Amino acid sequence: MDTQVADTLLGSLIDGRYRIRGRVARGGMATVYTATDERLERTVAVKIIHPTQAPEARSRMAGFVERFTDEAKTIARLTHPNVVAVYDQGTHGGLPYLVMEYVRGRTLRDVLAERRRLHPDEALAIAEQMLAAIAAAHRAGLVHRDVKPENVLVAEAPTGGTFNLVDSVVKVADFGLARAVEASAEEENGNQLMATVAYVAPELVTEGHADPRTDVYSAGIVLFEMLTGRVPYDGDRPVDVAWQHVDRDVPAPSTLVPSLPKILDDLVCRATRRDPNARPADAGALLTEAQAAREDLGNPNSHTAVLRRVADETAPVAQPTMVVAAVRPTERPPWARLPEGGGQRPHRRRAAPSDDRGGGLAELRTRLMGSPRGRLAVAAAVVVLGLVAAIGGWWFGMGRYTVAPQLVSLTKADAEGQAARGGFVLRYTEPRYDAKVPKDNVLVQSPAATARIVKGGTITLTLSLGPEQLPVPDVVGKEFELAQAELADAKLVVAKGPARYDDELPAGVVLDTNPKVGTAVKPGTKVTVTLSKGRAPITVPNLVGKNLNEARNTLGQLGLTPVESYKDSDKPKDEILGQSPADGTGVEKGAQVKLEISKGPPQVPVPRVIDMPCEQAKQVLESQGFPANIQFNPNGVARFQNPGENTPVPPGTPVTVTCL
Incomplete structure (x- = not known):
């Protein structure tokens, strides 16, 4: 009472349409309210998702809302009398909600809390409708992932009156909700298990993988609990319970309730095999087996004995006001029948037995058996009925099944071609990285190759993304601690290489990586980072234009080593043309400074002018670029x-001519 008063949603109007009237229940993922649809004037149930780790959950709420919306659209397309209908969806206060059919009744959890365990007829009647709902979801490509008594609603019979479990309508809720929450949790927490551990299938614990056989396992655990009054495993911690499903076989129900018939042990054992390939392929296949078990229990002699033994066992237990009727499957009222038929045959009203009727039957028997033709007709009818029963049994037990083809390691195109030739439908799950299987080849199939599958059934494939390749993150310019964390998040191993001086980046900052930034590498690859030691203590001087001897002297005083190389140049010989590192660069003591030195201009030979008149000698020298210096007698002859x-001299070298 106090919690409802404190609930701020009570009385509020959602989306201008749904008036919240009361709170029904609060679970780990959502709170359920009753509400009035003021537009259509009907009572509905509103399920509002609440963050599991506020405020951290809100940081990933946008992606969750998108996934939740997609799941809601898929669920809304499910039209089945045993599925809780979804009418609408939206968000309120940033939290997604579903508007669903309001089922008047209670959950199977409430029934078990009151009754402790159910009679076999009751358990199978509920299981059949529960499996019919799950089978409809499997045909639509949905996996429930969280089958448990809390998600099974037992509605009141339409006729009202005494609440009879065999006659009740069962509806299953929360299809796809666990998947939407789990997908969001994987992004935030990394493959967090969202299933209820008491009912979780082994493959969900070990691999995080769910398919229709996962729901078959959980349905088997629910049937076990209905028959025995408890779940097969318990423990101090949820993780201990979950791993018991992996490590141990589910015990037969008769080990806890000895009076239970073997056919129920076999049914539970088949549904809860630890190997998914050993279970029925989907909820529809398990439904067929459950109906067969119910028909077997429907035998008048064995059925009465079973009910009597169970009633005797449970006599000391305080019984609720719920009345349990020993109703055979064919006597189930019309509103509780499964839509597929599934072995349920319509019954006819029979007249009350009377002496006249008994006499009529005896007379008919006498007439038939009294003539050869009558006896032959009876024998033929018996043979025909036997053949029909045998063929029908073969078809439902074996004939409609075949074996799944081997698709693992095939390319996607080859797998689709082989599945098409076999008449199978393919469904794809999220692809996964694999170091050995090439990209777009089949990594996993379900059911496995050679496993039994309905002809024309669905095979679920997981394709390979090939070896996982990750680009080396750009950590250049970042502090080492930040770079180390970013590389570790990218599943890479970090190692330090030799540090070096850098004029721009301070000490402790990443200068370079090996492999280089952006290189695609496998997870676990070692990435060596080179860190800066800061600016070096010695600044390289400007040596360009200086003479070689002067440059050597300057570098020697700074403790630096010149490395000399010569090249042709018009500059004077031994003049410094270039240097590396450039002036202003910081280096440490003993560092090398590369110097480019001029060889001087290329030399040319001096022409002969001796014995020429002085004027002529001057003209020859100057025409070839040599300045002439005439001495003594300009009018004389060059001697x-x-x-x-x-x-050989550099171009432009002056030539002195002595004339006499």
């Missing part, structure tokens, strides 16, 4: 020249 003839 000496310096440099001498053919002496």
